[in-house]
Amino acid sequence: MTVTRAQMANRGEALHSPEFSRIIAGFWRVKHWGMSDQTLLAFIERVLELGISSMDHAMVYGSEEPFGKALALKPALRSEMEIITKCGIRPQGFGELGAQAVNHYDSSKEHIIASLENSLRMLQTDYVDLLLIHRPDFLMRAEEVAEAFEQLKAQGKVRAFGVSNFTLQQFELLQAACGGSLITNQVEFSPLNMQSLDEGLLDQCQRHGVGPMLWSCLAGGALFKVETEQARRVVAALNTVKEEVNADCLEQVVYAWTLALPCNAFPLLGTSKIERVEQAVKSEKIKLNREQWYRIWEASKGFPVP
Ligand SMILES: NC(=O)c1ccc[n+]([C@@H]2O[C@H](COP(=O)([O-])OP(=O)(O)OC[C@H]3O[C@@H](n4cnc5c(N)ncnc54)[C@H](OP(=O)(O)O)[C@@H]3O)[C@@H](O)[C@H]2O)c1
Secondary structure, eight states: OOOOHHHHHHHTOOOOSSOOOSSEEEOTTGGGTOOOHHHHHHHHHHHHHTTOOEEEOOGGGTOHHHHHHHHHTSGGGGGGOEEEEEEOEEOSEEETTEEESSOEEOOOHHHHHHHHHHHHHHHTOSOEEEEEEOSOOTTOOHHHHHHHHHHHHHTTSEEEEEEESOOHHHHHHHHHHTTTOEEEEEEEOBTTBOHHHHTTHHHHHHHHTOOOEEEOTTGGGGGGTOOSHHHHHHHHHHHHHHHHHTOSSHHHHHHHHHHTSTTOOEEEEOOSOHHHHHHHHGGGGOOOOHHHHHHHHHHHHTSOOO
8 A cells, every 4th residue: 555645754754865954044145155165164064963863955056065075074074974065947047057048947867857957066065855846837847757767766866856946836836746856845844934824835735734834034134134024023023922932042032933833844044153053953842822922923924813
């Protein structure tokens, strides 16, 4: 009898091979961090010590090369981490994979494989743990993507697959073509942007037994600039809850708020400051009650639930 991922989730069985840390370190901004290879290595080692073993990249971030150089200083670390990367965005201009006249998306088998091979070279590793299609491609042929995934898995170059920023329908389409093997949809989610919740993407993840990965949980830093009325309301609510749950900082409340979602979400961090990573991991111990969770929801919307 075939057991679906949702049935496994109900039974509480392990869904994912490989396993990912509940909080994930994101390296999108690494090119702006100005760290030497040695300093980046020290950052990665401390992140691992703190229990964050999953590291998020994408071909278009330009993060793979510096990360690979840091990792090359201590290759034994590779087996202690899970590396996530993404493919499918082809920016205008001359990139690693040739000249492009216009920004576009490419989920052809040829591009997926070429992009992954390039990522492996940049990361100085011979496999990644998770490969995501970065953005939905309007010209995507689901069977062709599934074929590329099968080939990369059979070659041992990728351990698991998923998508990012996919709509409900696009996820259903590719999940069916891949025989239910996609393990995540990486989507934006923060108290300033709850679109993935409103659109049912997080419910869909729960139904498929798939843990969504959440990007820009701190709204890319906008929570600390407080430039809009919405941000003012949200920050006030977060500060009230922070006092109630004895959190050390506002970020801990945000991450606890994402961890309270019933879909088993995996929040991504984006910070370059190790002390902020140290604060973030403590949020796993903070539990919000329903009333606190909805107070943040209400502050975001500007009105109470009907
Ligand atoms: N799949 C996708 O399409 C997609 C899109 C975007 C991002 N992502 C992934 O998600 C990860 C996280 O995204 P993100 O970087 O936007 O995350 P974020 O956590 O929302 O924003 C990080 C930014 O907030 C700043 N920040 C954090 N704590 C702060 C504080 N207490 N005070 C002031 N500023 C603070 C950080 O600066 P400091 O460095 O100074 O702390 C950094 O510039 C990325 O690295 C990437 O891996 C995926």
